[in-house]
């Protein structure tokens with residue numbers, strides 16, 4: 181049954197272990213979620229609600245069996261990712277797991293190796309897996325992703341310090357996608373990305389994954405950025421799921437005060453946007469990420485692509 185899903189979380193509880201002066205802390209409590217092949221799910225919640233903890237654990241970045249570090253560990257329930265039980269995962273299984281699971285950490289854009297070019301950074305995971313990977317093919321794959329993520333073509337030969345923080349974040353996303361993961365777990369992929377392209381960046385992630393029948397779990401506190409791309413959202417509050425389903429389904433029938441607040445905020449923002457869009461809507465709706473022209477605020481300098 182578990183194989184039907186790329187991820188099955190059943191009543192998962194995750195704890196940070198006690199260390200020196202601080203006692204153990206339960207960051208996620210009884211989390212339940214399934215993700216089907218080809219499905220794009222948004223994980224939404226306020227700061228400190230447990231989103232990154234879950235992403236970290238589900239992507240295999242957290243504690244493996246026997247480790248003594250302070251990383252979070254599953255202490256209740258079960259979490260199956262691509263057929264691997266993450267609770268007490270053996271170190272020997274990690275390599276296989278991470279072949280199928282791509283992970284873009286929250287601050288991935290600011291942790292890129294500084295003396296590598298964008299082309300090298302994006303292609304690097306291919307060579308880390310296979311030193312003999314065809315260089316030409318790797319270059320093409322990297323260029324295709326860089327283009328898809330709306331980065332200027334000229335950025336391929338640039339180093340991270342020559343890019344904006346939002347552009348660096350998109351390089352990190354391209355790195356996360358280059359191995360064609362069966363499941364991409366992206367933690368705040370649009371952090372630092374210009375507001376004018378946030379939705380488009382999520383679209384690209386969702387579109388690329390869907391087109392291969394692959395899935396994504398996209399962590400974000402920015403519901404607007406997820407709005408048009410995800411199939412479902414899970415809303416998490418203080419470590420507990422308080423809403424699960426299609427965005428409108430969840431927001432129109434809030435079962436928890438946090439979701440009710442989210443709904444008010446979202447619908448009032450959208451009402452404002454609708455008003456603005458009425459003035460510049462004509463070029464939109466192509467669905468290929470080219471809607472930037474209509475989104476540029478007068479006087480603003482969107483983080484793309486006059487210089488593509």
Ligand SMILES: Nc1ncnc2c1ncn2[C@@H]1O[C@H](COP(=O)(O)OP(=O)(O)OP(=O)(O)O)[C@@H](O)[C@H]1O
Nearest residue numbers: 196205207225226227228229230231232233234250
């Ligand atoms: N290393 C740690 N040790 C103990 N508690 C931690 C640790 N890291 C995070 N926490 C706590 O776990 C809870 C969940 O944190 P987490 O980073 O998962 O939240 P989040 O929803 O991703 O927040 P944000 O949107 O700000 O990234 C928070 O209360 C946080 O203080």
